[in-house]
Amino acid sequence: MELHNFLPYQLSVLSNKVSTGIAKFYRDQHGINVPEWRVLVILSATNHQTAKDLANHSHMDKVKISRTMKSLVTKGLIVERTCKEDARARRYNLTINGRQLINEVKPKALAFENELIKSLSTTELKAFQKCITTLNQQVDKITSKNP
Amino acid sequence: MELHNFLPYQLSVLSNKVSTGIAKFYRDQHGINVPEWRVLVILSATNHQTAKDLANHSHMDKVKISRTMKSLVTKGLIVERTCKEDARARRYNLTINGRQLINEVKPKALAFENELIKSLSTTELKAFQKCITTLNQQVDKITSKNP
DNA sequence: GAAAATTAGTTACAAATGAAACTAAATAGA
DNA sequence: TCTATTTAGTTTCATTTGTAACTAATTTTC
Numbered sequence: 001m002e003l004h005n006f007l008p009y010q011l012s013v014l015s016n017k018v019s020t021g022i023a024k025f026y027r028d029q030h031g032i033n034v035p036e037w038r039v040l041v042i043l044s045a046t047n048h049q050t051a052k053d054l055a056n057h058s059h060m061d062k063v064k065i066s067r068t069m070k071s072l073v074t075k076g077l078i079v080e081r082t083c084k085e086d087a088r089a090r091r092y093n094l095t096i097n098g099r100q101l102i103n104e105v106k107p108k109a110l111a112f113e114n115e116l117i118k119s120l121s122t123t124e125l126k127a128f129q130k131c132i133t134t135l136n137q138q139v140d141k142i143t144s145k146n147p
Numbered sequence: 148m149e150l151h152n153f154l155p156y157q158l159s160v161l162s163n164k165v166s167t168g169i170a171k172f173y174r175d176q177h178g179i180n181v182p183e184w185r186v187l188v189i190l191s192a193t194n195h196q197t198a199k200d201l202a203n204h205s206h207m208d209k210v211k212i213s214r215t216m217k218s219l220v221t222k223g224l225i226v227e228r229t230c231k232e233d234a235r236a237r238r239y240n241l242t243i244n245g246r247q248l249i250n251e252v253k254p255k256a257l258a259f260e261n262e263l264i265k266s267l268s269t270t271e272l273k274a275f276q277k278c279i280t281t282l283n284q285q286v287d288k289i290t291s292k293n294p
Numbered sequence: 295g296a297a298a299a300t301t302a303g304t305t306a307c308a309a310a311t312g313a314a315a316c317t318a319a320a321t322a323g324a
Numbered sequence: 325t326c327t328a329t330t331t332a333g334t335t336t337c338a339t340t341t342g343t344a345a346c347t348a349a350t351t352t353t354c
């Protein structure tokens with residue numbers, strides 16, 4: 001058995017490399033981290049979501065979301081409003097600054113992604129992403145996190 | 148732009164899911180973590196390596212390796228010997244216990260991997276791993292970590 | 295409609311991680 | 325050969341992360 005042929009290892013190495021690269025860019029150029037980036041992207045498509053909504057759409061747990069929301073409010077990139085339907089929850093909206101920031105970061109993030117995927121053909125990329133989807137389902141099945 | 152179509156996000160979600168699943172298994176069943184698993188696998192193929200060798204073969208930095216070696220020695224899974232060629236370094240070898248443990252864990256790890264990849268055809272898997280290799284090189288190129 | 299169970303989110307604590315500073319040994323340069 | 329630089333590995337400190345316990349509101353159940 002060779003570590004380098006072990007799929008969990010291969011995935012981990014690639015993912016960490018990509019994440020580290022893009023995280024450094026978010027941080028150095030725009031002062032945000034990956035969880036903040038994720039939340040901003042989601043809110044930029046659909047404003048006015050609760051922490052729970054954001055957790056669901058970002059694959060991050062509620063603790064991380066909680067910390068991220070606090071930080072984004074502090075940075076003035078989102079605002080918190082009471083939630084009429086549920087007094088425990090709040091809803092979040094981008095501020096002008098938040099929208100401006102995400103509008104700046106997005107094209108650069110897409111450019112990074114493009115730089116990355118241009119090493120693959122369209123067909124290869126499609127197939128690659130299809131495999132990711134399949135593997136996700138399979139892991140859920142194995143670890144029984146998707147009942 | 149949709150977060151779900153963003154390749155760095157897709158990779159991160161899948162990799163975390165797989166890593167978490169397998170890490171839980173290593174920990175619960177065998178009391179080791181992922182860095183320890185990696186070192187043990189490498190040593191089980193080629194004993195008598197230095198921390199630097201292990202760092203090179205495991206994509207982990209020297210700090211993490213240092214901590215991992217310390218922990219593995221404490222657990223009695225490896226032994227540390229002086230390095231004749233270089234007094235700064237040491238060489239590590241599996242103990243009987245270490246070899247026994249890794250021999251137990253390996254087949255189970257491979258079974259986990261098999262469970263995972265059986266959702267893909269042989270062709271798909273080959274193509275998938277080829278893409279991983281290509282993307283790794285591309286990230287290195289983009290982030291200029293591979294001069 | 296009150297008690298029990300669930301859910302939204304926060305806080306607190308412990309463990310993992312990363313960067314930088316550090317020690318000690320090896321190598322390079324003059 | 326003596327100094328300067330590089331290298332192997334460790335330690336320290338700050339940040340991140342994960343788990344569990346918690347508060348408060350909502351829903352369920354009887």
